[in-house]
Amino acid sequence: MTPRFAEVIMPLPIEGTFTYSVPEELSSIVKIGMRVVVTFGTHRLYTGIIQYLHLIPPDTKNVKPIFSLLDEEAILIRPQLDFWEWMATYYMASLGDVYVAALPSGLRLENETLIRRNPEVDKTLSFSSRESRIWNAISEDRACSIQELIKRTESKHAVVWIKSLMDKKAVIVSQTITDTYKPRTISMVKAAFNKDNEQEVQTIFERLKRAEKQLSLLITYLDLSQLLSKQETKPVSKQTLLEKSGASVAVLNGLVDKKILQLYDQPVSRLTHEITTPLQEAASLNLFQTKAYQSLLDEWKTKQTVLLHGVTSSGKTEIYIHAIQKVIALGRQVLYLVPEIALTTQLTHRLARVFGSKLGIYHSKFNDNERIEVWKNLLHREGLQIILGARSSIFLPFHDLGLVIIDEEHETSYKQQDSAPRYHARDAAIMLAHLHSAKVLLGTATPSIETYQNALSGKYGFVELKQRYEGITLPRVASVDLKEAFRKKQTAGHFSDTLIEAISGALSRREQVILFHNRRGYAPYVECPQCAYVPKCKYCDVSLTYHKQQHKLICHYCGFSQPLPDRCPSCGNNSLKIKGLGTEKIEDEVSQFFPNAKISRLDLDVANTRKGFERIITAFEQHETDILIGTQMVAKGLDFANVSLVGVLNADVLFHYPDFRAHERAFQLLSQVSGRSGRKGKQGNVLIQTMDPNHAVLPQVIAHDYISMFRTQMKERYEFCYPPYYRLIVINLRHKDENTVHHASERLAKQLRKLFSDRVLGPEIPPIGRLHSWYMRTLLLKIESNRSSNAAKKMLKETIAELQAEAPFQSVQINFDVDPM
DNA sequence: AGCACGCCGACT
DNA sequence: GTCGGCGTGCTC
Ligand SMILES: [Zn+2]
Ligand SMILES: [Zn+2]
DSSP, X not given: OOOOEEEEEOSSSOSSOEEEEOOGGGTTTXXXXXXXXEXXXXXXXXXXXXXXXXXXXXXXXXXXXXXXEOOSSXXXXXXXXXXXXHHHHHTTOOHHHHHHHHXXXXXXXXXXXXXXXXXXXXXXXXXXXXHHHHHHHSOSSSOEEHHHHHHHHTOTTHHHHHHHHHHTTOEEXXXXXXXXXXXXXXXXXXXXXXXXOHHHHHHHHHHTTTOHHXXXXXXXXXXXXXXXXXXXXXXXXXXXXXXXXXXXXXXXXXXXXXXXXXXXXEEEOSOOOOOOSOOOOOOOOOHHHHHHHHHHHHHHHHOSEEEEXXXXXXXXXXXXXXXXHHHHHTTOEEEEEOOGGGOOHHHHHHHHHHHGGGEEEEOTTSOHHHHHHHXXXXXXXXXXXXXXXXXXXXXXXXXXXXXEEEETXXXXXXXXXXXXXXXXXHHHHHHHHHHHTOEEEEEESSOOHHHXXXXXHTSSEEEEEOXXXXXXXXXXXXXXXXXXXXXXXXXXXXXXXXXXHHHHHHHHTTOEEEEEOOOOTTOOEEEOTTTOOOOBOTTTOXXXXXXXXXXXXXXXXXXXXXXXXXXXTTTOOSOOEEESOSOOOHHHXXXXXXXXXXXXXXXXXXXXXXXHHHHHHHHHHTTSOSEEXXXXXXXXXXXXXXXXXXXXXXXXXXXXOSSTTHHHHHHHHHHHHHHTSOXXXXXXXXXXXXXXXXXXXXXXXXXXXXXXXXXXXXXXXXXTTOTTTEXXXXXXXXXXXXXXXXXXXXXXXXXXXXXXXXXXXXXXXOSSOEETTEEEEEEEEEEETTSOHHHHXXXXXXXXXXHHHXXXXXXXXXXXXXXXX
């Protein structure tokens, strides 16, 4: 078939695709998955993606042709486009949103508008003063971008004046598309003379008689390149030549000036790891690992997805490596997903030692050129077989995925939070694996409730690895009653005397200490200092959040609110405390108590760059620092050999997150930080400070009892209608006018209740109810797990379409968070 | 998302 | 009057 029309995905948050006609000269070469340049709107050029080709004219009158093709072959392959479509539907985002999230931005060429003076301008034209200002700002001989002109004229309204100049035909406006991808090149040296012409070679040596250094450099070059021998000429880089000859750049430039040697740029890959040692065999598995690996293979015979529940330090990574080897031996590919924060050099080096150049790393913080090279390498099957990557690596062009490993599957950072599509990389990766008929391995020491339920129900296979490495015992975990310590005045700052003594003890034995301190962010809560009571929503079972402006306690799920009580409803104490507002200076306190200890801090402020993060970690690893104070970051995927004590300063913050997963997450986090304590031969200690030593999660953490946590949580999830029994969809509404968004949300809630009755919660004012002059409301929809979520999403979309058909609500912006975390 | 169009108040 | 503010609607 000769296609006449193309459905093009645009990099914009608009529903659907746009139909462009295929010009005749392109009709034989266009293919699905190619990038095209198209005009969209008045002038703008965009890079779109061809989703379909067909023959059916659209019913719009104005069909534009494809402006040009950017690719000779498709840059996206079939499974990817199917995957995009699934993601857009499931997460209720537009295909354009998925496109923007999926493709490295360097492959999405940006439009640039250029303005130049019209050389044939009518000299009799008169300009207004503002027009002249623009005219004078345009360079005489060169085209300028709009941004340049705005800067030069210091006027935000330059655009309007450019337009009036354009109307007078005084300037020419053109659109260009610029490619930002630049291959890395190295400077190479080659001969500028004909080596087979003996005469010429002779003359050169004559000429260099009085230039001793140049002659010696030339000889080094001939030596390295074997130019005059019968063997094949070897390429020589400028750097090698200068190093081997010991000559300066000036000497080389002399030869270049004399047209004896010549420099040229050679593109090189950015993907080469520094592999100094030869590849190593994978470590062999111990008895327990072997057993686990065998049952893993057994489970895969009947199940696509298998949960590997292995305690910390049980050696899950070795099992992963063995599974990877098996899959790549068949010529298939592997995606190894880790949470962003766990993508450390510790891990990449470990894998690179075994897999060498078959291993590729992919990470959203990587520079775009590197990401493009990984993309193209996979696309053109140039050798990468294993991708170790964070969330966004699910979008890479895998031709034949055989295995997807999702490490730390319970990690909430797998969920994209801030912008659409709000996908969960674990769930999306399982779907991706399904499209490739690939196996999935979910690994964790503390499975998410949803995953564990799937494993118990038989939907997933299930393998347990309970044995830690020999000589490594689980740490001794204990809680410290802060309330009592305060009463007995056995505290200093945020520290109980018990914790301070434990730290001193560890330091005196030359052992290291990790202090875990979680920040609170935007959700302050209220606590009774006497009995540690924290008010909860009676409908949703989550902690109420204190709202300063309204001086109220509000449930951020259903919107239930109550005034701040005067007395504690539990013990009658009359001074409830607002927690989580202060900026605690833990670091200062520690250095005050332990003036001789070397202390470092690891949180988002300090470790906002990968390098900063690695530096702090390495220093602690090598015992250059004694105490590491950190947020969640210290809990993730880091192994330290000499840590004997982990102190949790304020576990209560974890217990009282206004989130139905608070209990689960507290268990996971406390178990994980505990796992940092104790190494070969030494049992570690963990001290958890809390105002509420009777909190149900504490005995579970202390006894390392995942099952009991799972059971109690499942009961609560059932009772209060949460996953895994229900699926959740958050509906966010925003508008510049508070009244409008208020009425829109009330109206939407009313309409939805007709369809979903009491499964609709809200509307509610979110913790940050106003963002950059936008007012927000949220609704929460709960759908029974056994009901079709597709049908529910369709009904939801229809209801919203009806709402937005009404004039005042047209401009209300609505987005969704499916399976929120 | 960007961009044009169109309506309205506030300055020359 | 016109300048420049912003709300509204459309883009194949
Ligand atoms: Zn509630
Ligand atoms: Zn009380």
